[in-house]
Amino acid sequence: ADERAARAARMESLGQLASGVAHDFNNLLAIILNCTELVAEDTGDQVAGDLARIRNAADRAQELTSQLLLFAKREPVQVEIVDLNVVVTDATDLLSRAIGNNITLHCDTCSDALPVRANRGRLDQILLNLVVNARDAMPEGGTVTVTTGTTELSEGPAQTLPAGRYAQLAVSDNGTGMSAEVRDRIFEPFFTTKPVDQGTGLGLATVYGIVSDTGGTIIVDSTLRVGTTFRILLPIAD
Numbered sequence: 001a002d003e004r005a006a007r008a009a010r011m012e013s014l015g016q017l018a019s020g021v022a023h024d025f026n027n028l029l030a031i032i033l034n035c036t037e038l039v040a041e042d043t044g045d046q047v048a049g050d051l052a053r054i055r056n057a058a059d060r061a062q063e064l065t066s067q068l069l070l071f072a073k074r075e076p077v078q079v080e081i082v083d084l085n086v087v088v089t090d091a092t093d094l095l096s097r098a099i100g101n102n103i104t105l106h107c108d109t110c111s112d113a114l115p116v117r118a119n120r121g122r123l124d125q126i127l128l129n130l131v132v133n134a135r136d137a138m139p140e141g142g143t144v145t146v147t148t149g150t151t152e153l154s155e156g157p158a159q160t161l162p163a164g165r166y167a168q169l170a171v172s173d174n175g176t177g178m179s180a181e182v183r184d185r186i187f188e189p190f191f192t193t194k195p196v197d198q199g200t201g202l203g204l205a206t207v208y209g210i211v212s213d214t215g216g217t218i219i220v221d222s223t224l225r226v227g228t229t230f231r232i233l234l235p236i237a238d
């Protein structure tokens with residue numbers, strides 16, 4: 001019965017996803033079609049601008065479908081033992097380039113090994129999504145801090161994971177923070193507070209899916225105008 005309920009929930013969220021994507025995709029196609037007509041009537045110096053808009057919308061459409069595919073992907077992915085510290089160290093260069101000039105990236109890995117049983121590419125994706133969100137929360141600049149370590153979970157009424165020690169990946173920012181209303185909805189597919197050409201609302205839904213598949217959990221601490229910390233807890237592999 002549990003499995004049937006889980007399957008029903010999955011079908012429902014896939015249905016929501018499909019209609020959301022169709023809607024966003026349609027808007028992007030409208031931009032593309034519209035600009036194609038404009039190009040036909042353009043004089044010389046307008047062509048480049050309209051082509052850039054077409055290109056932009058097509059890029060966004062592609063990003064949307066690949067994120068959707070990752071989110072909806074149900075076949076088992078290759079799982080290996082990966083050290084969280086290595087994931088962070090290897091990504092540091094790329095991440096500092098991705099976040100831009102007015103933001104400082106601090107990566108602080110712990111000295112213990114942090115082996116987890118997961119797909120490497122998906123761990124990269126978690127880190128990238130969290131860091132990009134942290135950047136977006138600091139339009140005036142600031143610091144993103146990525147740390148690794150371990151954390152002890154104790155038995156509790158709201159605690160669905162077994163008590164014990166977990167590997168932890170934390171991403172903090174000193175950005176806008178979130179209201180309780182936003183905080184309650186961040187893991188919903190397509191929930192976004194960003195302008196339509198900047199957010200798909202699939203980032204944290206994807207992170208949530210990956211972390212649950214990996215047997216972990218996410219803890220969010222956020223204070224308006226102070227900042228946000230996302231902590232990803234994953235079982236330590238033995």
Ligand code: ADP
Nearest residue numbers: 133134137186192193194199200201202203204
């Ligand atoms: P997107 O980034 O495309 O909006 P996400 O699912 O990654 O989609 O995030 C959903 C929403 O959660 C964001 O639009 C934003 O409102 C909120 N959010 C996520 N990370 C942060 C953060 N570090 N600080 C403040 N708000 C955040």
